[in-house]
Amino acid sequence: MKRYSVFAIAREALRHHMGWERAWASPEPKASYDAIIVGAGGHGLATAYYLGKNFGITNVAILEKGWLGGGNTGRNTTIIRSNYLQDPSAAIYEKSRSLYETLSQDLNYNVMFSPRGVMMLAQTHHEVRGYLRTAHANALQGVATEFITPARVKELCPILNIDGPRYPVLGALWQARGGTGRHDAVAWGYARACSAMGMHIIQNCEVKGVRSENGVVTGVDTTKGYIGTKKLGMVVAGHSGQLAEMAGFRLPIEAVALQALVSEPIKPCMDVVVMANTVHGYMSQSDKGEMVIGGGTDGFNNYTQRGSFHHIEETLRALVETFPMLSRLKMLRQWGGIVDMTGDRSPLISKTPLGNCFINCGWGTGGFKAIPGSGWAMAELMAKGEPGPLAEAFNMWRFKEGQFIDESVAAGVAH
Amino acid sequence: MLTLECPYCGVKACETELSPGYEAHLKRFGPGSTPEEFEAYMFARKNPKGVHFERWRHTYGCGKWFLAARCTATLEVFGTYPAQVSGPPPEIIAKIQARRPGWTPDGKATA
Numbered sequence: 001m002k003r004y005s006v007f008a009i010a011r012e013a014l015r016h017h018m019g020w021e022r023a024w025a026s027p028e029p030k031a032s033y034d035a036i037i038v039g040a041g042g043h044g045l046a047t048a049y050y051l052g053k054n055f056g057i058t059n060v061a062i063l064e065k066g067w068l069g070g071g072n073t074g075r076n077t078t079i080i081r082s083n084y085l086q087d088p089s090a091a092i093y094e095k096s097r098s099l100y101e102t103l104s105q106d107l108n109y110n111v112m113f114s115p116r117g118v119m120m121l122a123q124t125h126h127e128v129r130g131y132l133r134t135a136h137a138n139a140l141q142g143v144a145t146e147f148i149t150p151a152r153v154k155e156l157c158p159i160l161n162i163d164g165p166r167y168p169v170l171g172a173l174w175q176a177r178g179g180t181g182r183h184d185a186v187a188w189g190y191a192r193a194c195s196a197m198g199m200h201i202i203q204n205c206e207v208k209g210v211r212s213e214n215g216v217v218t219g220v221d222t223t224k225g226y227i228g229t230k231k232l233g234m235v236v237a238g239h240s241g242q243l244a245e246m247a248g249f250r251l252p253i254e255a256v257a258l259q260a261l262v263s264e265p266i267k268p269c270m271d272v273v274v275m276a277n278t279v280h281g282y283m284s285q286s287d288k289g290e291m292v293i294g295g296g297t298d299g300f301n302n303y304t305q306r307g308s309f310h311h312i313e314e315t316l317r318a319l320v321e322t323f324p325m326l327s328r329l330k331m332l333r334q335w336g337g338i339v340d341m342t343g344d345r346s347p348l349i350s351k352t353p354l355g356n357c358f359i360n361c362g363w364g365t366g367g368f369k370a371i372p373g374s375g376w377a378m379a380e381l382m383a384k385g386e387p388g389p390l391a392e393a394f395n396m397w398r399f400k401e402g403q404f405i406d407e408s409v410a411a412g413v414a415h
Numbered sequence: 416m417l418t419l420e421c422p423y424c425g426v427k428a429c430e431t432e433l434s435p436g437y438e439a440h441l442k443r444f445g446p447g448s449t450p451e452e453f454e455a456y457m458f459a460r461k462n463p464k465g466v467h468f469e470r471w472r473h474t475y476g477c478g479k480w481f482l483a484a485r486c487t488a489t490l491e492v493f494g495t496y497p498a499q500v501s502g503p504p505p506e507i508i509a510k511i512q513a514r515r516p517g518w519t520p521d522g523k524a525t526a
Contacts, residue, residue, distance in 0.1 A: 241462035252458035299435035301487045303464045309416050343458050400454040
């Protein structure tokens with residue numbers, strides 16, 4: 001892999017940019033690997049990357065049914081924050097956010113991490129109390145957040161209407177070091193680094209079955225034939241239920257559609273991320289000038305990667321109320337992704353009933369922010385066969401034990 | 416936009432008039448059950464990509480709960496039926512099998 005640098009740009013500028021290499025190779029699968037990861041989205045690629053970087057395991061294949069980063073990694077609203085209430089969540093999301101800070105240098109690939117600040121509006125007294133509690137919890141967890149006044153909210157985001165009419169802004173939970181990143185670049189950067197370590201990224205290769213002997217995984221049947229493996233990592237978000245069924249177990253997960261949309265590009269008008277959970281919408285402005293908007297999930301199982309039409313109206317209605325200047329803006333594109341929702345809205349990074357088979361899923365509506373931390377924890381689990389401190393609480397047996405990591409109320413609705 | 420016919424009042428209602436209730440025909444477990452049974456009842460879900468049976472409530476209509484047979488991969492609706500049953504009725508199964516040959520009601524969706 002040739003390093004990207006200012007010298008590389010100068011060199012290529014002098015020879016009509018004919019010397020750029022492909023960012024990653026597309027090899028045919030070998031007969032077997034030390035580890036196979038199913039799903040070449042952000043989480044799967046990050047898992048592979050940290051398997052190589054932290055544990056020296058590079059005889060790894062990453063299998064992808066479609067194209068790299070074409071699932072939820074390419075469909076989210078790129079928000080990065082770690083202001084969670086529960087300790088296990090704060091630990092893994094803060095690890096993730098801190099890894100994002102140096103990810104561009106680490107991968108030698110610009111992931112455009114922009115720590116512009118994330119603001120979660122409190123628009124009811126219940127929310128004020130909730131966010132005050134979260135701010136205190138974050139202080140104890142070592143996560144830098146603060147509860148700010150409406151005047152400060154207006155100062156940070158002048159286009160916000162803080163006076164109501166229905167829901168005046170009563171304050172906000174502010175995480176100055178949260179922000180956004182370039183979602184595709186995160187997948188591409190990890191893929192390039194994995195390929196450089198000699199790992200095989202195999203696209204258009206769908207897993208059709210999981211084979212095992214004496215309760216231990218031995219390989220997977222794919223559309224490109226059988227591939228043997230010593231360890232299997234399932235990192236497929238919305239389709240985790242299908243893969244778990246192939247491996248012979250069930251998950252506490254329902255797959256539903258979540259949609260997002262972007263407006264036509266406009267001049268820079270907001271330089272923070274705003275989440276308004278009471279009216280249910282969240283928004284930031286991309287570097288292209290589009291307003292990137294997310295809203296609520298559908299309430300029913302859905303694998304179609306498109307959401308219900310009425311959610312667009314509900315989300316925009318909420319945002320027009322919060323940002324009156326949006327009312328004449330045209331929406332450009334709308335899309336959906338299949339999110340994997342657990343009962344407590346926290347993920348699974350876990351061993352499974354099948355030996356040497358591990359699962360990382362259940363990130364629901366908020367997976368993008370967790371990509372580096374999730375990969376870090378999953379790589380440790382796969383390499384050692386036992387969870388490290390980041391993953392321990394996220395085992396799939398916590399539901400049986402009643403040890404929920406309940407973020408469904410604490411995180412509000414929007415992730 | 417999903418449209419389901421309420422089997423009680425016969426109204427064809429769009430999803431904004433309905434509340435979703437997720438998986439239908441769950442076997443309930445009470446006091447004396449094992450942790451595994453409680454976990455299966457409360458959390459483990461079929462979550463199929465294909466034929467699915469769901470609970471819905473006609474919230475902004477008659478207010479009653481009913482059940483629907485639907486495909487989660489195509490959003491096709493096979494039919495709706497009253498909730499006072501422990502499994503999908505034969506006519507609903509026949510409708511599904513007419514559209515999904517080879518499908519069987521034991522949870523193995525072939526769609």
